[in-house]
Amino acid sequence: MHSNYLLFTTLLLSTTCTLSYVIPNNDFISLPLIKRPRSLTKRATLETYRLYNADKIEYLTKIYIGTPPQEFLVSIDTGSADTWVPSTKCPTSECPYEKFEQDKSSTFKALNLSFSVTYGQGSIHGKYAKDAINLLGPESGLTSNEQTFGLAESARDIISEDTEMTSNGILGLAFPALAANSDTLEAYNPFIFELAAKKIISQAIFSVSLNDANGWQSELTIGGVNRDKYVGEIHYVPVEKNINPKTSKLDYTFWSVKLKGIQANKNNTIAVNKNVILDTGTTYSYLSKELADQIVQDVTQQKVSVDLQSQLYIVDCKLRSSNQTIELEFDQNTRLSIPVADLVLPPADKDSNECGFSITYNFDKKQTFVLGDNILGSALFVFDIESKRVGMATAVNSRSKIV
Structure with a gap:
């Protein structure tokens, strides 16, 4: 029988990813993660980076799949639902790192179902399968057995060859309706949702x-909220439904909330309501x-x-x-105030006067x-699976504020 865990996963600025378990009491387990710049994609150009430092950031964690477990470094992604890693059928030119070897897992089950996902940049194609997946390695009980996941046979413009510490898959955290096969008989709960459904985690939230x-470590927390990461109260707003492209009906797909308005440089609030x-x-x-x-015109007082x-x-x-400051207004009179300075990208050349705005x-x-x-x-965000709401709170050591 599985124990209930409050799992804290810490994002470290690191060039290595060594697992170390820290259990100060029986309430939670910590797992180091990696924060690193995304590398240039095949469609990017060097000219982009001469203007200013436009390096992107991705947040990575290790997941373990199969029996015995095979280890993968993947991106955490609230904007997609499928969890996938490369298949042995994926060519090395598209999947240059570890690939899941299904013949080496005694708990692997193939599914006769293809899937494909198109991201903002890049796409994957492959087959669904089932196997044991966990975040903490074989010693932990934080495991979803017979968990549906994807084996990518093609991963175009997704996995970079520039560095070893790069994403080699994705851990999808969005709602089940956003999964590629959600409109089939094989529809399934994504990994975190399955942990919640099986009550393996103490609360259905992350x-x-x-x-x-200021050296304060970033963190993904599954099954609870780390009180040390925020000050004040958590302000909750409802998750909004979107049109599900598979059914053309309103459904919970993305973690989306209502953005009611934006105020830049203390000008009049611009109504948004989207x-x-x-x-x-x-x-x-x-x-x-x-x-x-x-927004940019209000901030710069110049032609954009x-x-x-x-x-x-x-x-x-x-x-x-x-x-x-720029102030974002959400439902329930919840406002997030962000310093403009935090939205300006550093220049590639220290003597340059031109920077990018994020x-x-x-x-x-x-x-x-x-x-x-x-x-x-700029803040602590809480994703409540059961109540379908998002919480926001002022993060410790942040210049941004929930007001």
Whole structure:
């Protein structure tokens, strides 16, 4: 019988990922993770990086699949639901690192079902399977047996060959309806949702604190909230349904909330009233062009300029020392106030006066609103599976505030 765990997973700035279990009492187990810059993708150009430092960030954890367990380093992603790792059928040019060897797992079960997922950049194709998956290695009881997951036979523009410490798969944290096979008889609970359904974790929630200012370590927490990571109270807002493209009906798919308005540089609040996706798998934040133009104009008091290669606005690097704020208004009168300085990317050349601004718009003209890590890192976010709500709280050592 499984024990209930409150699992704290700590994101470390590191070039290695060594497992060390810390159990100060019987309430939780800690697991080191990695925070690292994303590498250039095949479609990116060097010119993008000459202008300013546009390196993206991804947050990685180890997962263990099969019996005996095989280890994979994967990205945590609230913007997708499927968990997948490379199959032995994936070519080395697309999957250069570890591949899941199904013949070596005594608990592996193949499923006669294909899947494909298209991300903001890149796509995967493969087959579903079932096996034991856990986050803490074979010694832990935090395991979902016969867990459905994906084996990628193709992973185009997903896995980088630039460094060994790169994502070699994805741990999907979004709602089950967003899984690739959610409209089939093989629909399943994603890993975290299955842990909650089986009551393997103490509470059906997980939380992220991506703030690493002043040496404070970032953290993903499964099964609870680490009280040491925030000050004040947690303010909850309801998760909003979106149109499920498979059924054309409203459903819980993404972790999305209602963005009611934005105020920049203490100007009048700009009404928004749109659903916005909270996505740890995206580095920057994306709004409509009209809204992004207005925000940048309010901040800079100048005509906006966009770098088409990086698809980011260009601003004066002096804003990195600005005392301006941008305030996001959500439901329940919940407001997140963020220093403008925290949204300005550092220049690649220390003598450059041009920097990128990490709020932009979708150049493919989709009107999807996304808050990525540049916003999610400004506060503690709690994802409540059972009550279908998102909590926000002021993170310890953060200059941003929930007001």
